Amino acid sequence: MDHKQILTDLKNKVYHPVYFLSGEEPYYIDIVADYIEDNILDAGEKEFNQTIVYGKETDMITIISEAKRYPMMSNHNVVIVKEAQHLEKEIDKLEAYLEQPTPSTILVFCYKYKTLDGRKSVTKKIKKQAVLLESKKLYDNQVPDWINGYLKSKKYTISPHASALIAEFLGTDLSKVANELNKLIINVPPGTEITPELVEKNIGISKDYNSFELNKAIGTKDVLKANKIVYHFAKNQKDNPLPMTIGILYSFFTNILNYHYAKDKSRNNIASLLRINPFFVQEYQVAAKNYNIKKAVKVIEYLRDYDLKSKGVNNTSATPGDLLKELVFKIIH
Known part of the structure; x- marks a missing residue:
């Protein structure tokens, strides 16, 4: 699935037992993981039923143990593994859990900057039994169009010069680009066309010297x-x-x-x-x-x-x- 389809399902409360969010572009991984973290459980449920761990600080046995735990006074137990790429050597241990995942658990792996080895049986199992996101990094020439689409979703337009200027200065790091765009539109009314002058004023990128x-x-x-x-x-x-x-x-x-x-x-x-x-x-x-x-x-x-x-x-x-x-x-x- 792509991130849009995953988010659509989540917003429609269509949940899956395991999400494996991987790839070179961390932006989409963060969007999906943040939505799950913020919206599946309410504030009272999170205290007992939401666990966030980091790949550097845990192991697969501990994660699976958390995933097998049943929720307390909630329909779901949410387990989010951030920096899961550090568990690369242990990923095979997930295969047995995928055979029979706990239905009430939503287990999320944030496997950034890498993709799974397609030759491994665990990868085939993930593709079959889990929701797999493969988040690909954009090429330089694709970033201006991405900027156009991002701003359009926020009810703004942008001139070709301005989008090219931002793309050239900020590169392909979409999290960085989105952060700068968000800072810009705070100071600009919706419906405004973003110009090089507004970029210079709000992001600090010179419209003349670049x-x-x-x-x-x-x-x-x-x-x-x-x-x-x-x-x-x-x-x-x-x-x-x-x-x-x-x-x-x-x-x-x-x-x-x-x-x-x-x-x-x-x-x-x-x-x-x-x-x-x-x-x-x-x-x-x-x-x-x-x-x-x-x-x-x-x-x-x-x-x-x-x-x-x-x-x-x-x-x-x-x-x-x-x-x-x-x-x-x-x-x-």
Whole structure:
């Protein structure tokens, strides 16, 4: 099941004896586990019928013992195992319990940052007898759409520039992204479109000095703007580490090459090919005019060279700021 179906069932009071919540993306694991922790039992029932343990501090025999216990003055006994990935070596011991789980118990495993070994018999048993969530981490290019959907569920909209800005700055950690979005919308009335200006004001991400704007300045060969951003990055290296900036530029120029090689250069096809919002296709059209295939390939060579220099290879004295200034100069000229 995906997390939406699991939550729908829980809200409809359709409960299962065992939930195994696993995967690289902890956000959805936390959402399901938190709902169970907060909503299955009322405050009076929780005192005697809800147990929360941590994988580092317990073992599977203790967990199964808790799961076999019958509830007191309640319909359900809830046992939640957080950080269950630390029980990886003991997971086989769950197999016998899955054969005959206690009907009144809701046993929840939060198995973060990992997935089960599909070759093991216990994994097959979990897939058959339990509710299994496999929470996959999003790719970088999927985060803006996730931000759009999250805000839509809260009755907000967001501009493509603003969602790209947040995604670039916060990355793929959905818990972190959701936390920042929640802080933002506290100060903004429902129905408002989230703009780069609101992002800068409420999250602290500069709308003018970021890698997204650096790509745009380089793509249009706006020397003045690119140099302003480079200067800002040099003064704020902690927030703008050179390897990350180089990585974003590498993706940008790889996409320029992909644009050049695309036979169908229609807006929708390029958006699909580059996995970007159609709103940004025009930026690649402009960049492709300024950087032909030969130049784009040369830029990628520069990026690889300066990535090594940023890590100390063939570089004994240049600072990250100096390296970025050199790199951007070579790219534009």
